[in-house]
Amino acid sequence: MNRRRNAGIGLLAALLSGLLVYGLFQLQKLQVTRQETVEVVITKQFVEAGKRLTEEDVAYKRIPREGYTKEMLVDLKQAVGMDTVIPLGSNEPILGWKIDRYHLLPADSESTFQIPRDYIRSISNGIRAGDKVTLYLSGENEPSRRILDSLVTVASVKSSSNVEIDNMKDPNLLSLAEGDKERMYASRRDANGMIEYINLNLTEPQWLQIDSYCKDGLHKLVIAYSPESLQLEEEDRQ
Template sequence: MNRRRNVLLSLLAAILSGLLVYGIGWMQTKEQERKGMVNVVVPNRFIGAGERLKLSDLSYKPVPGNMVTKEMLTRKETAEGMETLIPLGQGEPLYDWKVSRYTLQPGPAESTFQIPKSYIRSISNGIRAGDKVVLYLSGAEPRRLFEQTVKVASVKSSSNVEIDDKEDPNLLALADGDKEKMYASRRDANGMIDYINLNLTEEQWLEVDAACKDGTQQLVIAYSPETMQADGLGEENGP
């Protein structure tokens, strides 16, 4: 009888020991998984292409560290103010190639309009795709047409070639925040601007058309410093 009891106690002790080892291993695995989780930025709603992201549009989602890639954004502040290049699904990790601070795509209420050459009196030669420009009316009563700046979608030569420095494109310098490279790109770009496309709302385009179609007034399109200020490029470095 004692022998049987000793066997049962030994068996029970072995089972309990095995469960303890399993439990400790399971807890260690979970702890490693918990420590290996990384918060990535995700939209908290469906976001269409061309929308500008706000902090209220974004949340964090824990993802295993071995699944996180360098293209995933991990800080909401990085994405704030950027525009979406493609639609974003709710809860899906936000990749840097899906957004841009300098997208040429028109916003939700805008369309891209090619401005007729007869509507234009002059265009600043320094203007490049992605810039912000100010529109003025030249005529009997010169005035600024819109208080807000408008974005340039493209500037092309008479041969329909985008005007830029092919070795060091202006848009790449703009996105990198490198104002010296940006300046050099504008300086080294060749070609006269023959066609310009602007991202305008319907109301803005109708106002341009109404003002210029009879030929008594023409547009003066000027480069705006807002292009550099938008991402702090126009600010001088502190001491």
């Protein structure tokens, strides 16, 4: 009996010793993993552009430290409630420039104004939501001139059927955000529909200035796409 008991105790001691060694190994492995990886915020599934992220859309994931960049989010609170500027893939680390809060809404000092059609002489067909545009004033018997010193953000551009104009297969905002000039050019070229309605984010003085010039019908706006739009996007990403 004593021999069996001693054998059982020895076996139990060996088993406990093995479990202790295994536990220490797993603890060391976890510490090494944490030292060599970084926990970042990812999307659980594909998220289309323009969607507001919720807690159900995002999660944490550890990635190799060498694959981490400072643009990657490391706190869920940084992502929840933000709008996606471009589509995000499943399990994709979220970069700060790919999301924004109320991306196309006006700033605190601005409102979104739909410009009356009879105020407009021409609109560049290449203009898309999110672009920065330059406004010119064209009069019948006087030289044309720039009416506002600063660029203006386009909130939306729509066709006569009230549909946002863009190339759905290759959205302009995606190419613009990624800084891909070739794809952006192709997206604007291939988009269907004539611009019938345009909404601009303006301050009150800017709108009153436009309205005072155009309401009598003697002056009209020429709305032109500005190449500074892409330059500003590149500066924001940097």
